[in-house]
Amino acid sequence: MTDLERHSYDVVVIGAGGAGLRAAIEAREQGKRTAIICKSLFGKAHTVMAEGGIAASMGNVNSKDSWQVHFRDTMRGGKFLNLWRMAELHAKEAPQRVWELETWGALFDRTPDGRISQRNFGGHEYPRLAHVGDRTGLELIRTLQQKIVSLQQEDEREFGDPEARLRVFAECTITEILKEDERVAGAFGYWRESGRFIAFDAPAVILATGGIGKSFKVTSNSWEYTGDGHALALKAGGSLVNMEFIQFHPTGMVWPPSVKGILVTESVRGDGGVLKNAGGQRFMFDYVPDVFRDKYAHDEAEGDRWYTDPDNNRRPPELLPRDEVARAINSEVKAGRGSPHGGVFLDVASRLPAETIRKKLPSMYHQFKELAGVDITAEAMEVGPTCHYVMGGVEVEPDTGAAVGVQGLFAAGEVAGGMHGSNRLGGNSLSDLLVFGRRAGLGASQYLDGLDGTRPAIAGADIDQAAAAAVAPFNGDGSENPYTVHTELQMTMNDLVGIIRRSEEMQDALEKLEELKRRAAAVTVEGHRQFNPGWHLALDLDNMLLVSQCVARAALMREESRGGHTREDYPLMSAEWRQVNLICRADGDDVSVTRQPLPSMPDELLQLFEREELNKYMTDDELTVLPEGDA
Amino acid sequence: MGYTAKFRVWRGTDEDGALNDYDVDVNEGEVVLDVIHRLQATQAPDLAVRWNCKAGKCGSCSAEINGRPRLLCMTRMNTFDQSETVTVTPLRAFPVIRDLVTNVSFNYQKAREVPSFTPPPDLKAGDYRMQQIDVERSQEFRKCIECFLCQDTCHVIRDHEENKPVFAGPRFFIRIAELDMHPLDTLERKHSAQEDYGLGYCNITKCCTEVCPEGIHITDNAIIPMKERVVDAKYDPAFGLFRVLRARSKSTKTMNEQADRAWSLLCSVEAGDVDYASVRSDVEDAMRQAKGVASTGTVLASLEALDHFEAGRLDEAAAEAQASLSWHRSAQERSDAWVTLARVYDAQERPTATVEAIENARRHWPDNPRLRHFGGDERRP
CATH class of the missing domain: 1.10.1060.10 (Alpha-helical ferredoxin)
Structure with a gap:
């Protein structure tokens, strides 16, 4: 291999979003030579899209908040499928991770007494989200980016080389994790700019690659979200957990095509916006499920009164949990009562004075004005569900982020599974990145210390094989275009494994995925290796197809409805299924799915809940520790 | 609603590249990045472009559209006439890697x-x-x-x-x-x-x-x-050279003592308290140091104009004062420049121009204390 650039590091972090950067900072501060690899430029990661805030029970706005309350909210949000240990660590450590950001220069909005302000959000009992207007994710990324720069400045002073112990490899894609026997030995990839191959000798690799949204047609996710880390873990012998759970946000833009999928914040409904179908009817009143019947308004008059008098009225059904609203919109559109561009109407114009709208929803006003030519103070928005987040991911040890089944592999952030169970609460993503990013950096460092100086070696044949696989798309017979296959994949997942799932449709999807896999093998790209987007897509496509198979297979197997997994043929939640995690593994070119018992919560955490509530989720056998009908 | 647009897109590198012409479909509501993506999917699969969030939040898809630096994802196609050729080129200030991608x-x-x-x-x-x-x-x-x-x-x-x-x-x-x-x-x-x-x-x-x-x-x-x-200095507020600038920043922490020193000395000369020769080396020293930290001309022009005048370089003084007028936006700064010009014209024995300059100085800032040099009859006593 003459055309190969080679580096040696202690830790290689794949992904430069919140989790990856936090992991790299930790590994470097533990004294490990660390490389950060990202597909985009440094500082462009998808984390910048997060708006609402970082959930952490600092109790700055309501002193009754505590990690126990945050833990409880998180478990409820995930419908008790969360790995309890992850939810516990997350709730306990989030405040320290937020305060730490301030010492690195983050500037959050403040309370009147000068502390970090916290806002209310769906599913959180108290105001809990640290925020900077509606650009919290950007603040997070920029702060971590600048912390990395400051560490590099330290190294410049100490060693005369800013990259002595921490280097960012931007616009670089990893295609394979390389191992010696059972242990990670490094990673192989290519520079996007030149197409040149690059290999990293490193005993520890941390996956922080984010999600998989680009397998769906309508998504709020960027092009980078092609499930690379999920696929790398599978191919390295790791396993994925909870892949059937995908969060569809109910309100994404549906028109114009250029912005289809972009989020329309939940605050629009919180501030008084209502959902209407083509007939002008507020349809959400027809979609209140029985379990919520007594908690939501029964008519429009009561719902309208709630905004000014929440103590004596029930909230309008537009404010049901995200999964309920997404399903309702989906049903209206399928019944032919949708808006001209296949969504429903979100009307705030007829509800609030124009001046109030501009003041309370400035970014939404700007977004629709700039991108859709719609004045939301005068006309209704068109909105529909959009693929937003994957709860599933690499199965990890909660305390260290170590991937189950692969020594030396770690994962943190959206690519890791278990923390959010079947549904993630808003605001719990950014805190997840920080808490488990740090823990993965620490876990990788401790793993290295345990190696006693021995480092697994990359085999030359493995590099040759990885290189041959990477250039394969240039040698095809010209019969398939990567863009076409990608478009068909997105349609398949969107239409057949989307918000509402049916057994037959998922069977169809699996057949279609087999066909697309065959066609992907024949994908041919034109041009040369220098910054060639067709080639990049061809390689990402393999990851998307593998991960999509996991989603479809797990979704077909789980015969219940829970959080981000809704089965039309199994509409109810099942206490038996709650005790089961579905685990996906690579099986040759295929994917296997097995059932695995969910670890049960220790008594002291179980006792944070009312027995009556747990009865809705758990079997009697699981609740023997709690006295009947007691807390 | 759709139409076929004419696009010209830079293909290649700095050394070896050209604008390529494309006819490409445009649908209602699209932005330039959508059209670039359509080119990739249909006509130019290896067209290099950076992008990410497609919502104006990540700042990846920067390029130049018809010569103007813009985000491709935030430039709507309906801002162009349908017959217009849309030219998309890479950022000019940075080396081109390929097509629309530059080395930043x-x-x-x-x-x-x-x-x-x-x-x-x-x-x-x-x-x-x-x-x-x-x-x-x-x-x-x-x-x-x-x-x-x-x-x-x-x-x-x-x-x-x-x-x-x-x-x-x-x-x-x-x-x-x-x-x-x-x-x-x-x-x-x-x-x-x-x-x-x-x-x-x-x-x-x-x-x-x-x-x-x-x-x-x-x-x-x-x-x-x-x-x-x-640059901010403890200029005598009466001279107001930087009054407006200073007023805009309430948290001024740093004073440029050198610029302050030069201006004070020159004003002492103007007031007749000392003669220029006795302070000349101090003024030159102060100005040299002030220039090291000040902007290119915008705030130092008044200072230089006055220095030229006191040193007897009338033409340079007039040029600097006029330059100062073209830059300075505050009324007080304009007034100061006109006072210096009035003194130049007076020394050149151009009474009409002098009177005009004094009127201008007074119009911008009636209470400019430097006007006292011209007395009640608009002439220097």
């Missing part, structure tokens, strides 16, 4: 040169207390999405590769301003802005502000306050 590593290099946030060493995490009103100024600059359009449009480096080593550019001026205005940052940053990052090269043309997709007031809220803090 310059910016990451500069980022590394700005010393990081430095809080008080004994302040513990969790104990930070700051008022909202105090963090808002820095928060404006932290809205920056690092699209580098401001860097691209800045004429100091756009066609002047030679300035890059000594000039950080607008993106990093707002970074320095952000840290300088951070309530808990402990480093002194103003002078380094001038000395290490080339703030002095900026002559406030506001191009950066105009192209900023986040609407950050780069010039007014970052660059000008930093310049004035650098």
